[in-house]
Each structure stands twice: as C-alpha cells, then as structure tokens.
Amino acid sequence: MSKQEIFKGTRREHDLLGYREVPATAYYGIHTLRALENFPISGDPISKYPELIVALVDIKEAAALTNRDLGLLDDARCQAIVEACKAIRTGQHAEQFAVDLIQGGAGTSTNMNANEVVCNKALELLGHQRGEYEVLHPNEHVNMSQSTNDVYPTALKVATYRSALRLLDQMSLLEASFERKATEFRTMLKVGRTQLQDAVPMTLGQEFATYAVMLNEDRQRLAEALPLISEINLGATAIGTGINAHPEYAVRVCQHLCSISGLPLHTAPYLIEATQDCGAFVQLSGVLKRIAVKLSKVCNDLRLLSSGPRSGFGEINLPPVQAGSSIMPGKVNPVIPEVVNQVAFEVIGNDMTITMAAEAGQLQLNAFEPVIAYSLFRSISHLTQACATLDEKCVRGITANPEHMREMLDRSIVLVTALNPYIGYANSTEVAREALETGRKVADIVLERGLLSAAALAEILRPEVLTAPRAPVALNQ
Template identity: 70%
Template sequence: MTIQKIDTATTTRIEHDLLGEREVPAQAYYGVHTLRAVENFPISGTAIGIYPDLIQALACIKEAAARANHDLGLLDAVRADAIVRACRELRAGRLHEQFVVDVIQGGAGTSTNMNANEVIANRALELLGHAKGEYQHLHPNDHVNLSQSTNDVYPTALKLAAHFGILRLVEAMTVLRRSFERKATEFADVLKMGRTQLQDAVPMTLGQEFSTYATMLGEDEERLREAVALVHEINLGGTAIGTGITAHPEYAARVREHLAQVTGIALVTAPNLIEATQDCGAFVQLSGVLKRVAVKLSKTCNDLRLLSSGPRAGLGEINLPPMQAGSSIMPGKVNPVIPEVVNQIAFEVIGNDITVSFAAEAGQLQLNAFEPIIAHSLFKSVTHLRNGCLTLAERCVDGITANREHLSALVRDSIGVVTALNPYIGYKQATAVAREAHATGGSVYRIVLDKGLLTQAQLDHLLRPEALTTPQVLDLAGR
C-alpha cells in the first residue's frame, strides 16, 4: 500500500518528527511516523489492518495503559478518558482502515506501535473537540504511549492477538471434528479393507477410519489450548529492554490488572522482564503446534483424495460432494478441490513455521527485531487454518457418501482376510492360502474350505464383521 502525496494545502496538515516536516492527508487519523513507514516499506502490499485481532489487541493495551497511568497520577482524567473512548471504538471495529503500515516492516514493530499511537491520539483529539494533528492537547508519544515502548507493547499485542485467533481456530477445528464424528457414526456398519503402505492389510469399518480423523483433531485442539497458555505471560511494563525505564514502579502490575480486565484473559507479568523482552520462545512453540495441526490435517486430506480417487479407475470407496467442474477439456471430470486447497494451506503453514523459527533465532541481545514477520506468519497460519477447517467441514466432509457395495466386494475378494485365520490354521498354511488366492484369483474363503482347513461354520464365525474389526478372545482348543 502506498500513500500518494497531496500538495493542496486544504487537504493536508503539517506534522513534524525527527527528520523534519511532512504533509499528512488532513482526514487521515495516522500521522507522520506512519506516513514515513508506508513509504519505507512497500513490501507486501498488505496493511496491518488486515488483522483485526492485532488492532484490537493494540487498542486493549493502550486502554489499559491509559487507565494505569491515570491511577498512578501520570495522566489526567480528561486525556485518559478520551484515549479510553478512542480505544473502545477501535475494539468495536472502527478505523481499522487507518492502520496502513505494511505487515512486513523493519524497526521491530515500531511503525505498528506508532500507527496505533497516532490513530488513537487523533481520534481522542476529535473526541475532545480538537482537530487532528493538534498534539499540544494530546500527544501520540507523551500521552498514548506513556510508560510504554514498542518493545513491550508489540510483543504483548502479538500474544493477545494470537490468543484471540487461536480460540477461533479451535472452534473451527471442533466444527470439523464433529463432522468427522457424524460420518464415523453413519459409516459404523460399512466394512472395508484397511491398507498399510498402500497394500491390502486387514478389514476395518469406514466408521473406524473416519473416527481416527476426528480423534486427531481432538488431540490437536488440546495441544493448541496448551500452547495458547504460553502467550498469557507478557512483558508489558518492561519498556525498552525490560528494565522498566520511564515507567512507574507500580505500573507493570497496574497495567496487567487493567489489561486482564479489558481482555478477560488471565495474564501474568513475566518474572524476568529483560528475558521476556528478547525471548520469542512462546511464538516458536505456538507455530510448532500450528505446524502439527497442518501436517495431520494435510494427511487427512491426502486420505480423502485417495479414497475418492476414480471414480472408476481409482479406489472409489467414498464420494466427495462435487463442487465444480474439474477440467476445461475433459467433460464430466470432477476434482477434489476442497481437500486440495486445505493441502495447500498446510504447505503454507509449514513454511510459515520455518520463517518463525529463523526469525526467532535471529534475535540479538536485548530485542528481537524480526517480530513483524513472526506476527505475519503466525496470523496467516491461524487465519488460513481456521478458514480451511470450516471449508473442509461444510463443503466436503458433511457431504461424503460411501460406495457400500464396492467396499463389501473388496473385502469379500481380498486376500487380507486370511490374517484373521492365522491363529487357527497357522502362519505357514495361511501364507500358502494367500499365495494360491493371489495366483488363481480365488477367494480365501473357498480355498480354506476346499483344503479342509476349517469348516464352513468355523469360517463364517471367524470372518464375521465384528470379528474382523475388533479384538476377540481366541479359541485355539480345536486347532
């Protein structure tokens, strides 16, 4: 995103910073620091306003800071109230379009923090009856950023935003898990062949197969809840490097109390603020769990694509709901586009995890300058995984049907059922039966019967569906 310079005096205002004067669009709520950042970082074309969780997190922090500073006698009631009111508007979704700094930026997040300071200050000025840019009444640095540094605000904002996003991701995973659970119940009586290394193994039910996908999701929901607890430890109050310079001795405790009240999150101030200011371990841990979710979700989608392959020249065991025409040249072709898009999300999340790892490792001394790319990577992973889970549930899993007759025929003709006879005819005899069935195309049932290895009654008992798909007490007395 770029800012076009406007020369007409009636449509701009003059602001000052370390480098001098600049014209800022008169109606903009951001100021000169944001303007320079937009010009300096024309990188991705994506502004931080695309992540509402981040904007809301920043607003929560600035509101809590204003309250704490007022408690400590550092900020008068009029300014504190105006800042709080402006922050609450941001939390309600207003002015997010004013957060125009690129998501990929230098400066360890300073541009993001200043974008927030300026937007909040200018909206607060309006609420006080002043014009934007009249910072002598309420200043972005002196009042909105009072007792703060980018170095404690930005990582705290990332943790809050991650918390908000992860909870929604868990909700979406729950939706998908329940979709698989419903299918597991629907397919509980559908016998099929299980496979290992893409070769026939032993029978199972299609319900058992789908229940595994539900179980995997449930496990990862728990892992995410564990990981999100790590981001509840914050370094707010540490200011520049964790020593708390420029902050009141009671500020860290006060601001944490207010922030916990504003967000509803049980936050904890890190015991060592210097360590917490430079350490990105919580983000690495969270990214690793997101990668775990992605890997297992992608494996599930691989299975869905394989099980539905065909419809006549593949496995063809299940049918995915047709969502769109699959080819511009092959009439009637329908592709598994929903699992395919979720696969691609997983590939992206795995790449994002690598980015987070490199960025966390690259930190030096008392600060990590690369938290913006950590934030961008984490937020993309969370957002895309959430959307992928909901899409997979609603546009694929809910509509899956089973090709029951085909599955039954595969079990009936499979050599794999001979495994169930191992305890009764022995591995050597079972191997001979399997080899003959493979060579002749005959059924295991008929070959065992013809060889007199078991009676028909015994075979019917041993090869009944429940015996093939669950543990059984072995009766070897007559072997």
C-alpha cells in the same frame, strides 16, 4: 492548522527528520506516513488483521487507565483515550491502520500508527482538530509509560491468543463431523492398508474415528500452548528494565488489560528476558505446524479413498463442488482436500520463517517480530479457514460405497490373516498363494479345501471378530 492547509487537504506534522504534509482527513500521522513510504513489502496492512488492531487499542486503553490511577495522566485526557479506543474496537477507522505488517524497526511503525490514530480520534472527541498535538500527543500521552518493545510483543500475544481460540473452535467442529461419519460408517467393512498394500480388515468407521482422535490430540496441544502466549512483558518499556515507567505500572497495567481483553494474562517474572525471548511464538508455531502436518495427512487419505471413480480406491465419495476439468467432461476433482494440503504447506513454511526470525534476535531485543507476526497471523487464519472449508464443503457430505468395499475385501487375501488361528500358518500360506495366482476369493478356496465350513467362516468373518482384539471363536465344525 491554517485555512490554507485545510484548503490544500493536508496538515503539517513534524518529526525527527523534519516536516511532512499529512492528509487532513487521516487519523494517522507523520510516523505512519513515512512507514507507508518505507515498507511497501507484503501489501498486507495492519487493517487486514482486526485482532491486532483490537489488541493494540486494548493496550492503549489499559495504559491510559493505569497512568491515570498513578496520577500521571489527567482524567480528561484519559477518558478521551479510553473512548477513542472503544470506538476503534468496534471497527471504526480500521483503514487508518495502514502500515505494512512486515516492516523494519521491530514494530515501531505499528505502535506509532496505533498511537497516532488513537490520539487523533481522542482529539476529535475532545473537540479539537486532528494534529493538535499540543493538546494530546501520540508519544507523550497515548504512549506514556510504554515502548514499542513491550507494546508490540504484548499486542501480538493478545491477538494470537484470541485467534487461536477461534482455531480451537473450528477444529472442534471438524472433529465432531469426523465423529459423526465414524458412527455412520461403523459397520462398513473394508481393507486396511499399510504402505499402500492390503493389510487386515477394518471398518470405515474406525478409519474416520482415527481422524477425529488426531484432531482432538492437536486441539489439546494447541490449548497447552496458550499459557505461554498469555505471559506478557508490558511494563518492560525499552529493554525490560522498566525505565520511564512507575514502579507499580507493570502490575497495574496487566490487571487493566486482563479486564479489558477478557484474557488470563500475567506479567513475565523477568522482563529483560521476556523482552528479547520469542520462544513462546516458536512453540505456538510448532503446534500449528503439527496441526497442519496431520491435517494434510488426513486430506491425503481422503483423496486416496475417493480416487476413481472407476479406476481408483472408490471407497468413499467426496461431495462434488465444481467441475474438475476444462477438457475432460464429467471429471470431478478433490479440490477441497487439495486446498487444505496447500494451506498445510504454507504453515510449514511459515514455521521455518518464525524459527529463523526468533533465532536472529540479538542482545536485548528481537527486531524481527514483525515477520513473526505476519507468519503467525497467516498460519492461524488460514488453518482456521481450512478447517471450516474442509468441514462444511467436504467431510459433512462424504458418502461411502459399502458394497464396493466388501467386494474388495472378499477378493483380497487379507482375510487369510483372520483365518490363520483356525487353519494354521501353512494352510493360510497356501490359500493366499492360490488366491493371488487365480484371483479367486479366499473364502471359496478355504471351503473347497475343506479347511472350514460355511458356518464357521461366517462366524469368523463377522465384523466384530475381524476388527477388534478377541479370543478365537469357538467353532462347531
């Protein structure tokens, strides 16, 4: 680079289309510069997703070590690339990963952005100026034995695997909070409902235990999806034939990548299939959609159960986190469940995007993996934050109104179902009819008609009798 170019604050780089001036301070190069101009789409650069940056440099480091082992890359260049990757992995130069995550070219711009940043950082470590590619080249050395078509999907899998682990951890914390509430509310009787109509008695603890079980099931499904994400096509190069790669490269690079990433990765048995097939991403997205759907259902319940405070269900109280209205004094809204609902809607939409992008692949490559990456990262990230927010700002602070729940239960006709084995269906029907017409309590009508004694009613209406399978209790009338 000439003194004049340094003074102007640029360096001159060349590619297939010609020469361009790149900012002298930039670690990225001409390919990234063109991508910045070509893809002003989402406004979300790679730097917004640190897990993808780490995955990319993990791959570049693994490739350099493998190429050195195979005698294709000298020790000095290899060590410079490795040290550059380690520095970037700590967060250095993250802002240099600047291209928009949504891009044409099947991820080529992302791969070249990584190649250029790693290369220029390595050049700096070797004591050279950025852009001195005659010493170390982004394509010839950093991208040796690789193609975007095996680097990009592998990076996406490594990044989503790590992100999914964080989601699993957060779901576990939320599950534990629901379990604690289930224990706290275990003796509180209430009306169970189907189709928003009174059904049979249950405890609030049983209701909250259900939410914990639902989360546990979804955690298992997510864990089951991870082995699909751990199958990589690194070594496939352009279309899966492994052209321009050493015959031992695929096996060895996977071993290095496992060691660097700490993940249980394995090479796909048939690389041509693995290079074009996005089925693992569809599967993972489907599980994320399942989590979103069920989490949204739980939030619907929390909003209903806390509705009121005077004219709704009013069975639980969500912790107030902000004023609810600019016009109605004293109003507090269920804003935390509401925001989780909206995350769920987004994840469901992202799943459709991923489905269509996976379907749109043609022949030996799917060119639409960038939007799959964008959608997956957003779904996992937002679900993780939604679980954390729901846990910390809502579930942990929920309180119950047991007296109100018991009052609603006593005034409901649902108790007739519990009494049916003792007074018969015909009598139960008559008692229910009178309770509905008069608004009187079922127990009072039963006592008035002499169908059961007060002692018998007290025995039958114990929580453990009302809320679990049990043979009819023996009554001493």
